[in-house]
Amino acid sequence: xxxxxxxxxxxxxGGDAPGMNAAVRAVVRAASFFSIECVxxxxxxxxxxxxxxxxxxxxxxxxxxxxxxxxLKSARCLEFRTTEGRKKAFDTIKINKIDGLIIIxxxxxxxxxxxxxxxxxxxxxxxxxTIDNDIFGTTHTIGYDTALNTVIEAIDKIRDTAISxxxxxxxxxxxxxxxxxALNTGIGAGAEEILIPEEDMGLDRLLDSLKRSxxxxxxxxxxxxxxxxxxxxxxxxxxxxxxxxxxxxxxxVSVLGHMQRGGSPSCFDRVLASRMxxxxxxxxxxxxxxxxxxxxxxxxxxxxxxxxxxxKSKINKDxxxxxxxxxx
Ligand code: F6P
Numbered sequence: 001x002x003x004x005x006x007x008x009x010x011x012x013x014g015g016d017a018p019g020m021n022a023a024v025r026a027v028v029r030a031a032s033f034f035s036i037e038c039v040x041x042x043x044x045x046x047x048x049x050x051x052x053x054x055x056x057x058x059x060x061x062x063x064x065x066x067x068x069x070x071x072l073k074s075a076r077c078l079e080f081r082t083t084e085g086r087k088k089a090f091d092t093i094k095i096n097k098i099d100g101l102i103i104i105x106x107x108x109x110x111x112x113x114x115x116x117x118x119x120x121x122x123x124x125x126x127x128x129x130t131i132d133n134d135i136f137g138t139t140h141t142i143g144y145d146t147a148l149n150t151v152i153e154a155i156d157k158i159r160d161t162a163i164s165x166x167x168x169x170x171x172x173x174x175x176x177x178x179x180x181x182a183l184n185t186g187i188g189a190g191a192e193e194i195l196i197p198e199e200d201m202g203l204d205r206l207l208d209s210l211k212r213s214x215x216x217x218x219x220x221x222x223x224x225x226x227x228x229x230x231x232x233x234x235x236x237x238x239x240x241x242x243x244x245x246x247x248x249x250x251x252x253v254s255v256l257g258h259m260q261r262g263g264s265p266s267c268f269d270r271v272l273a274s275r276m277x278x279x280x281x282x283x284x285x286x287x288x289x290x291x292x293x294x295x296x297x298x299x300x301x302x303x304x305x306x307x308x309x310x311x312k313s314k315i316n317k318d319x320x321x322x323x324x325x326x327x328x
Contacts, residue, residue: 003285007037009098012070013044013105016261017129017143019269020070023104025061026277032058034285039096043073045080045112048089053096065270068263080112090120099123100284106130107309110292114305117290125280126292126305131261134178136311137303138294142276145268147260148184154256155189155222162220165250168210168242172225172235172255182226183319192221192327197228198315203241210246275300
């Protein structure tokens with residue numbers, strides 16, 4: 001292989017996501033396939049600053065494809081936002097003779113990677129790993145599919161108890177500023193209403209909708225609320241408002257929280273991570289830099305990191321329509 005890339009570094013950064021390990025494995029194995037050495041960098045940009053690194057060969061990535069979390073550990077690193085921090089990080093690059101970096105993470109990690117690349121001209125390729133699915137340039141991020149399945153399973157269980165007690169449940173799901181998890185799991189779990197950051201539904205519409213459902217004979221309901229919902233109120237405030245206005249309802253709140261980030265990755269996420277890892281290594285060998293690998297129409301594509309960060313991944317408005325129809 002005639003490439004300037006002889007040794008690459010790989011790290012996971014930001015919130016962990018199921019499938020990150022499958023991506024690490026794919027990067028390590030693809031590198032080995034093309035006779036490139038791979039340096040595992042632990043604890044994200046923290047490890048890059050503190051030289052927490054280890055050479056990893058193909059066998060080093062054995063038995064991790066099925067594991068949740070990230071064996072490389074992750075961190076949200078404030079020091080990497082400083083020039084001093086990034087200088088220390090570049091020292092690690094030099095000490096370990098790393099020719100290119102593969103960053104598995106979300107938009108915060110890509111922003112840091114882009115600045116680092118512009119300061120030190122080190123080739124950088126991003127692999128989108130976040131349960132939020134909020135990155136432009138890919139229809140799916142690694143971890144999103146698994147998180148959807150985890151949430152669906154949890155809401156199905158909540159439904160059992162909601163029905164038994166004729167209760168109204170507000171279930172808060174993650175997603176930061178994006179409503180992908182809420183919208184898709186809301187439909188998948190048959191929720192009465194779905195509150196997302198992209199659309200301001202307003203509390204009065206929610207109230208009307210719940211009244212309508214009651215009239216139509218429903219005795220229990222589930223409302224899925226994205227953590228970044230646009231009503232400007234958190235899930236407890238929303239529940240309180242509804243309880244005040246519909247006092248005969250017995251209302252409960254369930255915040256699913258970090259369990260949404262854990263667990264063994266789905267087959268979809270494992271395959272996606274495997275493809276992205278291989279494609280990232282191949283792209284780096286082919287001289288690409290400052291780009292993110294993504295999935296589009298079953299194909300692997302590359303998007304400039306700047307676009308991936310600034311562009312918004314749009315929610316599918318048809319899903320809102322479908323949800324409205326089905327909650328008749
Ligand atoms: O970006 C992934 C995510 O799980 C978001 O959905 C959530 O808002 C955030 O990370 C939570 O971050 P932390 O784990 O730092 O509390």
